[in-house]
Amino acid sequence: MKFNVIGYLISEGFKNVMKNKKSTFSCLGVMCATMLMFGIFFAIAQNINHIVKIVESEQGMQVFVDVNMPEEQIVQVEETLRNIQVNGTNAINKIRRVSKQEAYDTVKEQLKDHPDAMEAVEVEMFKVSFVINLTDLSYTHDVVSQAEQIDGVVKVTNSENTITTLMSLANGIKMFTLVILTVLIIVSLFIISNTIKLSVHARRKEISIMKYVGATNNFIRAPFAVEGIVIGIASGVISILIICLGYNALANKFLSSSIAQKIQTISLLSFGEMVNLIIIVYILLGVGIGIIGSAISMRKYLDV
Amino acid sequence: MIEFKNVSKTYSTGTEAVNNANFKIDKGEFVFLVGSSGSGKSTLIKLILKEEEPTKGNIIINGKDTTFLKQNRIPYLRRSMGVVFQDFRLLPDRTVYDNVAFAMYIVKATPRHIRRQVPMLLSLVGLSGKAKVYPDELSGGEQQRVALARALVNNPSMIIADEPTGNLDPDTAWEIMTLLNEINMRGTTVVVATHAKDIVDKMNKRVIEIKSGNIVRDEKGGYSSEV
Ligand SMILES: Nc1ncnc2c1ncn2[C@@H]1O[C@H](COP(=O)(O)OP(=O)(O)OP(=O)(O)O)[C@@H](O)[C@H]1O
Numbered sequence: 294m295k296f297n298v299i300g301y302l303i304s305e306g307f308k309n310v311m312k313n314k315k316s317t318f319s320c321l322g323v324m325c326a327t328m329l330m331f332g333i334f335f336a337i338a339q340n341i342n343h344i345v346k347i348v349e350s351e352q353g354m355q356v357f358v359d360v361n362m363p364e365e366q367i368v369q370v371e372e373t374l375r376n377i378q379v380n381g382t383n384a385i386n387k388i389r390r391v392s393k394q395e396a397y398d399t400v401k402e403q404l405k406d407h408p409d410a411m412e413a414v415e416v417e418m419f420k421v422s423f424v425i426n427l428t429d430l431s432y433t434h435d436v437v438s439q440a441e442q443i444d445g446v447v448k449v450t451n452s453e454n455t456i457t458t459l460m461s462l463a464n465g466i467k468m469f470t471l472v473i474l475t476v477l478i479i480v481s482l483f484i485i486s487n488t489i490k491l492s493v494h495a496r497r498k499e500i501s502i503m504k505y506v507g508a509t510n511n512f513i514r515a516p517f518a519v520e521g522i523v524i525g526i527a528s529g530v531i532s533i534l535i536i537c538l539g540y541n542a543l544a545n546k547f548l549s550s551s552i553a554q555k556i557q558t559i560s561l562l563s564f565g566e567m568v569n570l571i572i573i574v575y576i577l578l579g580v581g582i583g584i585i586g587s588a589i590s591m592r593k594y595l596d597v
Numbered sequence: 598m599i600e601f602k603n604v605s606k607t608y609s610t611g612t613e614a615v616n617n618a619n620f621k622i623d624k625g626e627f628v629f630l631v632g633s634s635g636s637g638k639s640t641l642i643k644l645i646l647k648e649e650e651p652t653k654g655n656i657i658i659n660g661k662d663t664t665f666l667k668q669n670r671i672p673y674l675r676r677s678m679g680v681v682f683q684d685f686r687l688l689p690d691r692t693v694y695d696n697v698a699f700a701m702y703i704v705k706a707t708p709r710h711i712r713r714q715v716p717m718l719l720s721l722v723g724l725s726g727k728a729k730v731y732p733d734e735l736s737g738g739e740q741q742r743v744a745l746a747r748a749l750v751n752n753p754s755m756i757i758a759d760e761p762t763g764n765l766d767p768d769t770a771w772e773i774m775t776l777l778n779e780i781n782m783r784g785t786t787v788v789v790a791t792h793a794k795d796i797v798d799k800m801n802k803r804v805i806e807i808k809s810g811n812i813v814r815d816e817k818g819g820y821s822s823e824v
């Protein structure tokens with residue numbers, strides 16, 4: 294019995310969707326735009342976070358010592374670096390020495406297309422350095438200043454600047470997404486409640502008969518809520534497909550582009566790594582906007 | 598069954614549509630509600646259906662005072678009454694069968710019950726052969742029969758009709774009234790607001806006459822007291 298009633302209400306909801314094709318379509322359009330907008334910025338923000346992590350783990354910090362430093366002193370510097378502490382805890386996770394030869398080879402490799410550029414360069418001209426991996430990135434600043442104090446250390450490089458730039462970029466995108474999303478959600482709510490309003494208007498005769506026959510308010514409302522939810526979920530599904538195809542195409546293009554080729558350590562998240570979150574958000578957005586939108590218009594136009 | 602105690606209704610426009618109405622309609626009665634246009638018949642019916650709220654007084658339906666009935670209980674009150682209007686109010690995009698079955702969906706009847714009940718009512722109103730037809734393919738009288746079948750399909754204890762024959766020719770009107778009378782014979786209380794003088798005279802039932810919102814006569818007999 295229950296199943297029969299639910300089936301009836303759902304089929305009435307689908308009838309509404311089909312009856313008002315025009316407003317249903319414009320509604321789908323706006324909701325898809327909302328979701329796509331969210332999807333695009335979400336994907337960008339996620340990837341920036343991802344790149345930040347790569348930069349954090351791969352670039353690390355590099356401490357250069359004086360070119361003419363004798364081996365015994367180099368070992369001492371390495372030991373001092375290894376024991377740097379911040380707030381009483383070990384700040385150094387890993388430390389690796391980069392020899393003169395290794396530094397020379399790296400540059401040679403980078404300039405392999407211009408062999409003549411290496412002619413005047415000798416191995417002895419390179420500084421020995423240490424690549425340091427921190428136990429926590431928030432120690433960066435303290436470790437840099439401590440390392441600079443060590444006798445014989447001439448230069449300390451770190452990716453702090455890159456990371457803060459990326460982080461603030463990610464935060465900016467998040468804020469921007471939030472604002473755009475809020476505006477679009479309001480527009481979607483307006484559009485969907487307008488669609489439901491048209492639908493209520495088209496069925497006003499039926500609704501008045503339902504009232505006389507003794508239909509409960511919820512029974513009268515259910516098909517309109519179904520209509521809202523159907524439009525919401527449909528927008529979600531369409532948006533997922535567009536985002537999936539679009540993302541994969543763009544990600545491949547970006548990875549094969551010259552910029553990405555130069556920064557070899559860069560990789561992008563695959564769509565599969567983000568898809569779960571996007572689907573959940575889309576379903577919540579779709580169902581939420583659908584229910585709230587139809588509730589708004591029923592409150593206004595369905596005086597039961 | 599239906600009792601009005603000092604009921605008055607003044608619309609927000611200031612119109613006094615019903616003024617201190619007192620009457621009682623018992624189970625199984627057949628009552629005509631008569632009066633000239635604008636006298637307050639439809640208002641009285643809307644008060645029974647709780648479509649309008651009385652400004653003063655109490656309305657008791659089936660032993661329950663509906664004055665303070667909660668909004669969400671109104672549907673259940675309405676299930677105890679079948680309603681018929683002058684303009685039939687059928688859904689044009691549904692067949693005769695579906696128009697009647699519609700009322701059963703709304704009260705969440707089982708499919709089995711619907712399959713048994715709808716043909717029975719169509720046969721009662723003499724439309725067994727027209728189940729698959731759409732309303733605009735029916736005559737006015739036939740459409741009103743469908744509306745009657747719909748009003749009766751959930752076995753209400755009373756039928757409330759507001760000018761059910763207003764759009765029909767005299768012969769068809771008589772047929773519909775006869776049908777209402779038959780339904781009354783089966784135990785259903787019937788209240789009919791009407792202008793059909795000839796029929797009221799001929800049927801010789803209880804008549805409540807209302808004039809500018811006041812009940813001026815309540816007795817068995819014809820459309821008006823003077824012969
Ligand atoms: N919703 C309303 N708002 C304001 N005034 C109303 C409303 N409905 C009816 N009236 C007024 O109340 C009075 C009674 O109207 P009602 O519809 O009850 O008359 P009636 O007896 O049914 O008339 P008729 O025979 O023409 O159907 C009239 O003066 C009418 O204008």
Ligand SMILES: [Mg+2]
Binds near residue numbers: 640
């Ligand atoms: Mg009237």
